[in-house]
Amino acid sequence: MITSAKTIAIIGKYNALGMGDSLNELANFLSESGYAVIFDNESAQNLGLHSHPHMSIADIGRSADVAIVLGGDGTMLGIARQLAPHDVPLIGINQGRLGFITDIPRDQMIPAIAKILEGKHIAEQRCMLQAIVVRDGEQIFSGVAFNDIVLSRGGGSxxxxxxxxxxxxxxxxxxxxGLIVSTPTGSTAYALSAGGPLLHPSLGGIAMVPIAPHALSNRPIVLPETSVISVELVAGRDASVNFDMQSFANLIHNDKIIISRSTHHITFLHPEDWNYYHTLREKLHWNEYPSVEGALN
Incomplete structure (x- = not known):
């Protein structure tokens, strides 16, 4: 068993259909199994969950031994960034669409969680990126990203x-x-749609993927994890930099974005039969191919 786990936080995308029922079902199971349960403030307040204490994400980071996140990948991205400084392991229940990093289907939630808490799981660490925006020699913005840091032009420019x-x-x-600077986790997100390579999440590399470059010879490149990348906006209007598409800063000419690997990492707890290649096959539909008979006709 995960003997050190006594307090488990449950964090949900509170506006998702059926989320209240899912959170209550999971909380009841954990409570009956002897764990102390904490809800996040937003879920508790918006869904009327009063059976257990609720806290801010920061307080959850200081109090919980494990956090279970119910929602889609976007929900997990936001929570992972906030909990990364606290080294709280994360378990993802997919109540969204894709489920690259929320890998347990909703209908398998209870048996999967039971086995993970018994110690039947795979622990996996993922890296993050950090960046600062420098203007006239002064830092004006900072952020971290689990998927990617993206510099892009304005919609009408x-x-x-x-x-x-x-x-x-x-x-x-x-x-x-624009330019996408991606972690291996983010290689299956925006970077993939822009023609970037898939990177196994155990790698420490950093991918740089141009978005619709003027020179077609300007190709994606994978850099060592120790790299420090400086990107200066030389020309163009209405440019911005965003972190996992969830926080951003507007840019002006000569602004510099200094990007490096974060000192923090994310730990995921997966079911013991989880593997990355199965996820790729399922989510990217690699297992969908015509039959031999159909291919010959």
Whole structure:
């Protein structure tokens, strides 16, 4: 068993259909199994959950031994960033659409959680990125990302020009719609749709993927995890930088975004039969192919 786990937090996407029933069912199971249960404030207040204490995410980080997140990948991204400094292991229940990182189906929730808490699980660590925005020598914004940090043009503007340096070595000036700097976890998100490579989550590399570059020879590249990337906005209007599409800063010419690997990481607890390649097959529909008979006709 996870002998150190005495207090378990349950965090839900409170506005998702059926979330109240899911949270109550899980809380009742955990309570009957001898665990202390904590809800997050937003779920408790919006769904009227009064059977157990509720706390802010920051307080959950200081109090919980494990956190179970119910929702989609976007919910997990936001919670993971907030809990990363506290090293709280995360278990994801998919009540959304994709489920790359919320990997337990809702209808298998109780048996899967029971086995994980018995110690029948796979623990997996994922890396994160951190960045600061520097303007006229002063830091004006900072953030962390689990998936990616994206510099992009405004919706009604043309291409932007970016000057990119890696470890203080000039790499290129790029004219494009933007640039994605991605973790291995994020390689199946926006970076994939922009033509980036898939990176196994156990890798420590950082992927840089241009968005619709003017020069077609400007291709994605995977950098060492120790790299420090500096991206300067040279030209273009209405540009911004966002972190997991959930926080952002507007940019002006000569702003610099300094990106590196975060000192924090995320620990996921998966069912013992989980494997990354199964996730890829299922979510990217690699298992969907025509029969031999159909292919020949």
């Amino acid at each position: 043309g291409m932007i020009e970016l000057r990119v340096e890696v470890d203080q070595h000039f790499m290129y000036n790029q004219r494009s719609d």
